[in-house]
Amino acid sequence: MTQVARFFRCTLPMVSRCAAFRQPSRFYAEAAPAAVAQMSFTFASPTEVFYTGASVKQVDVPTLTGAFGILPAHVPTLQVLRPGVVTVFDEDGTATKYFVSSGSVTVNADSSVQLLAEEAVRLEDLDLAIAKANLERAVSELTSTTEETARVEAQINVEANEAIVKALE
Secondary structure (H helix, E strand, O other): OHHHHHHHHHHHHHHHHHHHOOOOOOOOOOOOOOOOOOEEEEEEOOOOEEEEEEEEEEEEEEEOOEEEEEOOOOOOEEEEEOOEEEEEEEOOOOEEEEEEOOEEEEEOOOOEEEEEEOOEEEHHHOOHHHHHHHHHHHHHHHHHOOOHHHHHHHHHHHHHHHHHHHHHO
16 A cells, blocks of 8 residues: 555656646647639549549538538548538539538648548439438338347438438428
């Protein structure tokens, strides 16, 4: 017992002194260079590449922490995508919408953006009637399933189909 007490008497003063000299570990982002006026955008899924290093004006993305828009010189970030609509605004202002199931988006300090989706499809290629039928099927699967793993998979299916229906309405 006395050895433990002696250890703490010797160790605690060292720890507390070290804590006094500790540097802050949180820093602010550096300002973007003034010359950055373009954003290099890459958007792909396992089955299709939609954009490769294209110059775009803005990208709106749905993430787990909320939807946000990305412009040139955006602060660097890494986010996880949730099911929803990604809107890409080309340099001429035209908007193209895609539905993504999940994935990630990376914004780099050099104004390059990479969006990698688990599944992605142009919104115009989806059918509202089929989406509603898929949602009904997913809800019935969810209510009839008792096994935990199957229930979680059914819940994910319901959430994705709800997002598709919402996007199309």
